[in-house]
Amino acid sequence: MLFSLRELVQWLGFATFEIFLHVLALLVFSVLLVLKVDSGGAELSWWQVFIPFFAADGLSTYFTTIVSVRLFQDGEKRLAVLRLFWILTLLSLKFVFEMLLCQKLVEQTRELWYGLIMSPIFILLQLLMIRACRVN
Amino acid sequence: MRMSLAQRVLLTWLFTLLFLIMLVLKLDDKAPWNWFLIFIPVWIFDTILLVMLIVKMAGRCKSGYDPRNGSQNVKKKAWYLIAMLLKLAFCLALCAKLQQFTEMKLVYVFIPLWALLMGGMIELGYNIFYVRRD
Numbered sequence: 001m002l003f004s005l006r007e008l009v010q011w012l013g014f015a016t017f018e019i020f021l022h023v024l025a026l027l028v029f030s031v032l033l034v035l036k037v038d039s040g041g042a043e044l045s046w047w048q049v050f051i052p053f054f055a056a057d058g059l060s061t062y063f064t065t066i067v068s069v070r071l072f073q074d075g076e077k078r079l080a081v082l083r084l085f086w087i088l089t090l091l092s093l094k095f096v097f098e099m100l101l102c103q104k105l106v107e108q109t110r111e112l113w114y115g116l117i118m119s120p121i122f123i124l125l126q127l128l129m130i131r132a133c134r135v136n
Numbered sequence: 137m138r139m140s141l142a143q144r145v146l147l148t149w150l151f152t153l154l155f156l157i158m159l160v161l162k163l164d165d166k167a168p169w170n171w172f173l174i175f176i177p178v179w180i181f182d183t184i185l186l187v188m189l190i191v192k193m194a195g196r197c198k199s200g201y202d203p204r205n206g207s208q209n210v211k212k213k214a215w216y217l218i219a220m221l222l223k224l225a226f227c228l229a230l231c232a233k234l235q236q237f238t239e240m241k242l243v244y245v246f247i248p249l250w251a252l253l254m255g256g257m258i259e260l261g262y263n264i265f266y267v268r269r270d
Binding site for chain 1: 141142144145146147148149152153156159160163164185241242243246249250253254256257260261263264
């Protein structure tokens, strides 16, 4: 509503299918989270709850690699490398955030404070802002 | 009233950043605030979006508006309005749950979010499979 799908694709650099994948992961994750919290948390470990996100990251990386290889073969080398780097940066930042959060939830250590866990997200936000200036 | 992409991105970015900073402060026990206060950036952002949407929808009621060119458009706007309300309901329920106003199960908190995500996925799926790329 605030952004059209087209603008989102341009801005984030993800294909529509990848956005779909991540939304699906969020949906499955929320279901697992509810199962975990409402049942007292006996059956599911936090790592299992986070599986949808890890799976989505993996699939998205695979998809991006394929697209980049195809672009490279078609002679669009610059575009292929740029796309690969951008998506890998985004995905790795997201992955680090998920890993840290999961670790925190499992171990509840004091050293891992939430500012530290969120730091990949803050970096991600700055990168997205810079990219938004370039998209225009 | 049409904002450029940069303005919209800046708006989203600013409110997301503010919300995340407040969230981190709250989670690290640096700020002993109420959860409803932590969500203030979300409330403001949602209000702005809702007002913009309602103003646009109200624009149809102006005299001299040609209704022939927008039956598709109005459905879309209605869906956006419902989506916004679902998101708002989810945030409110989440706050109430976190603040322990009510003893409800987490399932009820997440029902609006699931409806929203389902709707979003249907729209995305429609865009992937049925709309021809231009």
